[in-house]
Amino acid sequence: MDLYTEGDPIADTRAPEGPIENRWETRRFEAKLVNPANRRKMTVIVVGTGLAGGSAAATLAEQGYRVKSYCYQDSPRRAHSIAAQGGINAAKNYRNDGDSVHRLFYDTVKGGDFRSRESNVHRLAEVSVNIIDQCVAQGVPFAREYGGLLDTRSFGGAQVQRTFYARGQTGQQLLLGAYQALERQIGLGNVEMNARHEMLELVIVDGKARGIVVRDLVTGEISTEMADAVVLASGGYGNVFYLSTNAKGCNVTATWRAHRKGAYFANPCYTQIHPTCIPVSGDHQSKLTLMSESLRNDGRVWVPKAKGDDRNPKDIGEDERDYYLERIYPSFGNLVPRDIASRAAKNVCDEGRGVGPTKLGVYLDFADAIGRLGRKAIEAKYGNLFEMYERITGEDPYEVPMRIYPAVHYTMGGLWVDYDLQSSIPGLFVIGEANFSDHGANRLGASALMQGLADGYFVLPNTLANYLASGPLEKVEPSHPEAVAARRDVEDRIARLLAVDGDRTVDSFHRELGQIMWEHCGMERSDAGLRKAIDQIRALRDEFWQRVKVPGDGEGLNQSLEKAGRVADFFELAELMCIDALHREESCGGHFRAEHQTPDGEAQRDDDRFAYVAAWEYGGPSEPVLHKEDLKFEYVHPTQRSYK
Amino acid sequence: MNLTLRIWRQNGPNDKGRMVTYQVEDVSPDMSFLEMLDVLNERLILQGDEPVAFDHDCREGICGMCGLMINGDAHGPQRGTTACQLHMRQFRDGETIDIEPWRARAFPVIKDLVVNRGAFDKIIAAGGYITAPTGSAPEAHSVPVAKANADAAFESAACIGCGACVAACPNGSGMLFTAAKITQLSLVPQGQPERYTRVIGMVDAHDEAGFGGCTNAGECTAVCPKGIPLNTIGRLNRDYLAATAKRGDTPGA
């Protein structure tokens, strides 16, 4: 292919050999330690304060390191982990229903459609049990049974009840636990917290990550911060689609800047589309709202059998409705995994059978459940979700079926890391959604919270010590030529953005980019579509740099300037996502290629050619270099998923 | 819908600030309040004016970043709803809407409708936690928690730290925010060892930050998007009274 070149393969050299159950223990034992007295002399920068970043910063500070923490929000408590609803998985087996570390490991590898690294996933399953203990000790108000013990539920089609939850606000409660631990360290003077700061560049000295360039979003001041190691916990990049369930501020800038400095970006095309979101209501739409997946337990998904049927849903008779999930997947019905439910919705809408004003929606109907269980029971289970739906759409879901449509929700891809969560740049560690490591091509429900906290509380604090122990590193000042150059790059870029002074707003470009991505690199991708998208993205990016209008200046709070910098990076990422999607000539998990499906329309993996992680090196603008990391499956043998 | 907006504009912390009137046409009732502001800002940018700065992030009512005083109501007229989830169908065509930032000494204005709520973080740092360093936790099931306590703790823990309570309080007090966290942590067994030092630390930090005193007026709970109940403040008071009585008992003090 003309769009990229292929470089040497890479491999993870950090995971020990031997039985998978012993690898993490072995690694921890082999890892070098830092003397407590020396920790005080070492500074670690942590970018992002979500579950991963917040828990890592707090834990590192508890261990005695000096930590500098950064977030773009006005408080570390507002990171987007807070919006996670469903729950957190852990292999506690409190239900005695056959769960175990090995089963959680197995389910996660299988759920990821055999595109994740076994060693990492096993470790994740192992530490999952410690996370629950840790959070309970912090006072996280998990749901409990009358006997006072923790309640669990089954989530996302799992056959065991391993999901711990705090009503529909599990992410919020877990994040507040980490945030409070972080605030405690801030109060003790062990963490220097810099809210309303955005990382705009990575500083590399002698091949090692040694600092970052940040902009104070309030004063506009640009400064260079040096450290012994840099940890990125800056989340996912779903906002490349403009419309997603991510917070408006979520962006790829921190990881993309690191990528441009040499960190490999792995599997960028793996995107999770969540099937139950509230549909777009018009051009003004700025973000999409997720409705908990649990709604599919009682709601039935349908569209009219006839194309363009505009009638009121109440007037459409039973025999004129197509309960398509129940028809196509009789054994799982409405509870098929996220990627399958999403694609099925897209297919019926593409056939012209979509509902609602935009025709991009399907019904999620509770009439049967209300008839069977009574309105009271439905209210008790889903009352708050129904209220939220009514608040947003103005329709009463007890009377009129809900309308739902898939939306971008999570990105499995991210910066490539080894078993130690270290990127291809020494001293640069990447945790949480920002890395690629544990979910393969598809993430299971309630696993994002697990991974974020596993990385931050338990994995990184061990592996980072090993890196720091190899020091001490030579002290570097912000006046070092590399740091000065990085800072100048940032200043030049801001000056360029402000200087264009064109006639289109940043949002108009972002919206257009999102449409291209959703159309061609969304739920279904094809060779021709992706090539077209790459051309469109390049043209739009050129236009952006000629026509964007960023009002104001760089001195002080300028939200348009912030957005412009983020969108500029999204353009570059979008191109790489399309190239990655184009090169992966198979369908797996969240990546569905129209050319690669079974005769009945299911995803067709190609394990012979594509059982690898695609780690992309930045080789200059539009010149990515592909490095392959082969995936070996010793414990879980790849099979075709089937939900029929 | 066509609307007249009167919006507080303030260039920076030292600017005096003023209300400025804008007309917005063709507003869809399906827009959220913030999307309506997006529309205004797009137009302002193309006209060569500075867009209105306002805080927002998740736009689904959970991050607590947004916060606008809309016609004298914190987060607007709909109860239990953050500004980002408020939709324009709550307003009438031709209506005039006043939009102001949260007003409190502890929340200084940064620009336009954006304020600095760092004082809330300071209150948490002064004791709004349970000390449990990573790795030190006992098995989660070793200490059962009565369901009623766990549920009540959750109710208080639902606070999103948006600051509407302060904005609405006639005294500019942050007591509901403080009480919510104190209630959550004092209801679970894990929170008991630090129960009394926590309340003293947090209330002191609250007062130092320049918040006003509580007079139980109840404006806070009326506007709270998460419905944090006013009785949490009673719990804070009880713990505070107990803590001040116990102060002399500190071993070694």
Next chain:
Amino acid sequence: MAVTGILLALFLIVHMLGNLKIFTGETSFDHYAHWLRGIGTPLLPETWYLWIQRAVLTGAVVAHIVAATVLALRARAARPVKYAHRKKVNGSYAARTMRWGGVIILLFVIYHILDLTTGHLNPQGDPSNPYGNVVADFAPERWYVTLFYTLAIVTVGFHLRHGAFSAFRSLGQQTPKGERRARTAALVFAVALCAGYLVVPFAVLTGLVS
């Protein structure tokens, strides 16, 4: 606020019960008024108890006002820039009128002492005949005195309604059920006290007491 407020509220109850003795007739009422001066005898000399009580009440009033002033000053400092669009009252109206209500009550108390304690502003002003003083005070042609008295008592009622609830809360009332009870108790207390105080002037106005 809570402790001094409770002291003052207890006094209001006793004061109201005393007032109601007016319905037992002139002799009985005047006897009661004289008895007040002699409480504590022979342990204490005549009127000493009364002066002790007056001192305690004055202390409570001063402390109550000082605390209220501190809160008011803090509130003012906590919001240096006011809202352009005045905020609505979403909670209780009584809670939002505590400060001005307090000022009105203070002015009333001063007038009330000059009227019915020292007698300076009373049309009869005979210290030996409190019954006559009251009747003269609320005479139908002096309707404006009754009006002022009524307004002041209603203000006291509002003040007590929020004050009583708030005192419970400040002293640690903390359950939702208890909150409902405290609010009801405060309302009943405020209404009962208002009624108890207002029945006297209206009885005089309508000629029931003369």
